[in-house]
Amino acid sequence: MKITNLYKVETLDHRFAPPGQAEQKPLADAQPSKWNTPEYYIYYLFFLTIPPLMFKAVYDVSQPSHPNYARYEQLLSPGWIPGRKVDNSDAQYRGFRDNIPYMAVVLCLHPLLRKAYDRWAGDSVFTQANGSAKQRPEEGTAADARLARRIRFDLGFATIFLLALHGFSALKVLLLVYLNYQIATALPRRYVPITTWIFNIGLLFVNELYHGYPFAKLAGNTSTWGAWLDSYGGLIPRWEVLFNFTVLRLIAFNFDYIWMRDRRESSPVEKKSIDPSNLPEKERLKYGATVKDFTFHNYLAYTLYSPLYLAGPIINFNDYICQSRYQLSTISRSRIVPYAIRFIICLLTMEVVLHYLYAVAISKSNPDWTAYTPFQLSMLGYFNLHVIWLKLLLPWRFFRLWALLDGVDAPENMVRCMSDNYSTMAFWRSWHRSFNQWVTRYIYIPLGGSRVGKVRAVMNFLAVFTFVAIWHDINLRLLIWGWLVVLFVLPEAIATLLFPHKAWKDSPNAYRWLCGIGAVGNVLMMMAANLVGFALGLDGLKGLVDGIVSTLGGRVFLLAACITLFVGAQVMFEVREAEKRRGINMKC
The missing domain is CATH 1.20.58 (Methane Monooxygenase Hydroxylase; Chain G, domain 1)
Structure with missing residues (x-):
C-alpha cells in the first residue's frame, strides 16, 4: 500500500468509496487537475514557508526564556521527549492520555475473548440429547445464531466493563436505561416521542445539577452505607459525564422502535429483494432490525456496547443489530x-x-x-x-x-x-459526523428539515444546535457557541443563493476565486465560534482579537493572514476535485 x-x-x-466500481470513474462535474499549473506552484511556495513559521511562532513563546513562562509552568508535566515538558493541562484529554496503556490492553483482550467465546459457543450450538444432535431453540438460522451469540457476549462483557468503570454507580446507569425502555414499550404510541425527549433532556439537566446522585446524599448525610457505596466508584466515578453518549442511544432506540412498529412488521428489505447480509448503510439504519429484535436484552447490549460506550462513534439500534447478525465485508x-x-x-x-x-x-x-x-x-x-x-x-x-x-x-x-474545512455547513457534517447523522435523523428531519421554508429551516437549525450545546454541557458559553454557529451559517447560505454555481459555469476560475474569498470569512467565523465554545470563552476571544487588531502591524498581519487562508482554500478546493476524479463526492 x-x-x-x-x-x-x-x-x-x-x-466514501464509490460503490460497486472495480475501477475509479470520475464524476461528471470533476475538473481537470490543477496541481501542475503555475497558479498552484505559487501556492506550494506558501505551504513550504508559512507552516514552519506558524509552528515556530508558538514554539518561541513556549520556551522557558519567555516572560510569560512562569505563569503557566506549573501546568506542565514531565515529558518523555528529552529536554521537553508536556502540556497535559487539558483535563478531558489527560483522562484519555494517562489511560492509553490500560485501554490498549482491553482493546487487544476484548476481541480475543470474543473469538474464544465464539469458538466455545459455536461448538456448543449442538448439544446431545438422548444420543442425537439437537439444535438450541434460540439459534435458528446461522445469522440468528451469530446475533444471539454476540448479544450474550456483549451483555456479559458490558456488565464487567460497567462495574469496572463505575463501581456501584453502574446500578444508576442500569436503572435509567431500564426506565427509558419502559417509556418505549409500556406507554401508548402517541406519548412515546414527547416523553422520550422530556425524560432524556431532563436527565442531562438532573445529572449535571445533582452530580450523579451520590449514594451518601440519597441515603442522607448521616448514613454511613451511602458513603461506603460511593467509595467504590470504579475507574470513572463521575459516570454522569459519560452518560450523555448513552442518552443518544436511548433516544435512538425509542424512535427506531416506534418507527418500526409504524411499518406494521412489513419488511421493505424483503419487498425490494435486497440481500440482508449486504445492506447499504442507508438501509441498515432504517430496516436493519425487525420488530422481534426490539427485546430488552438486545436493547441493553446495544446501549452498553463496550467499544462504543464511553465516547462513540454513535450507531443506531437497527445498524447494531444488522451488523451483529451479518458481518460487513x-x-x-x-x-x-x-x-x-x-x-x-x-x-x-x-x-x-x-x-x-x-x-x-x-x-x-x-x-x-x-x-x-x-x-x-x-x-x-x-x-x-x-x-x-x-x-x-x-x-x-x-x-x-x-x-x-x-x-x-x-x-x-x-x-x-481541522485545517481542511472552508464551508461552515460542510464543517458540521464532517466534525463529529456520527452525531451529525444522529441529529439529522432524530431531530432535523422530524422537524421538517429544510423543506419547510427558509425561516422555518433557520429555526430548525437553531433547535438542533441548542440541543447540541445542551448535550455537550449545561452552560451559557456553549449555548452562545451553538447560536453563533447558526448565525455563521447564514452568510454562506445567502451567498450560495446570490452566487449560484450554474450562473458561473462559463467562468470556473473566477467562481473558484470568488468562493475562496467567501471561504476566508467562513474560516475566521468557525475559528471564532470554536474558540468561544471550547477554549477561550467570549472574554478570552475578545482579548485575543484586541491584541491582533489594536495596532497597525496587527491589521497588516490580519490582511496577510486572509491572503494565506485564501491560498489554503484554493488547495482545499483542488483536494475535493481530486476526490471527484476518483469518483467520490463527500459534500464536505
Whole structure:
C-alpha cells in the first residue's frame, strides 16, 4: 500500500468509496487537475514557508526564556521527549492520555475473548440429547445464531466493563436505561416521542445539577452505607459525564422502535429483494432490525456496547443489530491495518504538539496578551483549536478501531483535518459526523428539515444546535457557541443563493476565486465560534482579537493572514476535485 493512500478518505472510511466500481470513474462535474499549473506552484511556495513559521511562532513563546513562562509552568508535566515538558493541562484529554496503556490492553483482550467465546459457543450450538444432535431453540438460522451469540457476549462483557468503570454507580446507569425502555414499550404510541425527549433532556439537566446522585446524599448525610457505596466508584466515578453518549442511544432506540412498529412488521428489505447480509448503510439504519429484535436484552447490549460506550462513534439500534447478525465485508485486515496506522500517526502528532507547543497551558494561565505579537496571538488560537481537534479525534478513532477489531463498522467521526474545512455547513457534517447523522435523523428531519421554508429551516437549525450545546454541557458559553454557529451559517447560505454555481459555469476560475474569498470569512467565523465554545470563552476571544487588531502591524498581519487562508482554500478546493476524479463526492 502506498503511503499516500493512508490519507485518502476512502481509506479512513469505506462509506466514501464509490460503490460497486472495480475501477475509479470520475464524476461528471470533476475538473481537470490543477496541481501542475503555475497558479498552484505559487501556492506550494506558501505551504513550504508559512507552516514552519506558524509552528515556530508558538514554539518561541513556549520556551522557558519567555516572560510569560512562569505563569503557566506549573501546568506542565514531565515529558518523555528529552529536554521537553508536556502540556497535559487539558483535563478531558489527560483522562484519555494517562489511560492509553490500560485501554490498549482491553482493546487487544476484548476481541480475543470474543473469538474464544465464539469458538466455545459455536461448538456448543449442538448439544446431545438422548444420543442425537439437537439444535438450541434460540439459534435458528446461522445469522440468528451469530446475533444471539454476540448479544450474550456483549451483555456479559458490558456488565464487567460497567462495574469496572463505575463501581456501584453502574446500578444508576442500569436503572435509567431500564426506565427509558419502559417509556418505549409500556406507554401508548402517541406519548412515546414527547416523553422520550422530556425524560432524556431532563436527565442531562438532573445529572449535571445533582452530580450523579451520590449514594451518601440519597441515603442522607448521616448514613454511613451511602458513603461506603460511593467509595467504590470504579475507574470513572463521575459516570454522569459519560452518560450523555448513552442518552443518544436511548433516544435512538425509542424512535427506531416506534418507527418500526409504524411499518406494521412489513419488511421493505424483503419487498425490494435486497440481500440482508449486504445492506447499504442507508438501509441498515432504517430496516436493519425487525420488530422481534426490539427485546430488552438486545436493547441493553446495544446501549452498553463496550467499544462504543464511553465516547462513540454513535450507531443506531437497527445498524447494531444488522451488523451483529451479518458481518460487513468491509471488516477486513486490509482496511483495519491502515486505519490503525493512521491512529498511531495522529497520536504521535499530538505528542509532538503537546511537548513543543504549550498553547493550551498558556490560554489557561490568564496570560498577558500584550506580551505576544499579533502573529503569535493568532497562532496560539490556531493551535488551541488543533489540540481540541486532536483531543476529540484520538478517543473517537481509538474506540472505532476497537469496534472494527470486534467486527462492528461505526461511522468515522472526523473525516477532514481541522485545517481542511472552508464551508461552515460542510464543517458540521464532517466534525463529529456520527452525531451529525444522529441529529439529522432524530431531530432535523422530524422537524421538517429544510423543506419547510427558509425561516422555518433557520429555526430548525437553531433547535438542533441548542440541543447540541445542551448535550455537550449545561452552560451559557456553549449555548452562545451553538447560536453563533447558526448565525455563521447564514452568510454562506445567502451567498450560495446570490452566487449560484450554474450562473458561473462559463467562468470556473473566477467562481473558484470568488468562493475562496467567501471561504476566508467562513474560516475566521468557525475559528471564532470554536474558540468561544471550547477554549477561550467570549472574554478570552475578545482579548485575543484586541491584541491582533489594536495596532497597525496587527491589521497588516490580519490582511496577510486572509491572503494565506485564501491560498489554503484554493488547495482545499483542488483536494475535493481530486476526490471527484476518483469518483467520490463527500459534500464536505
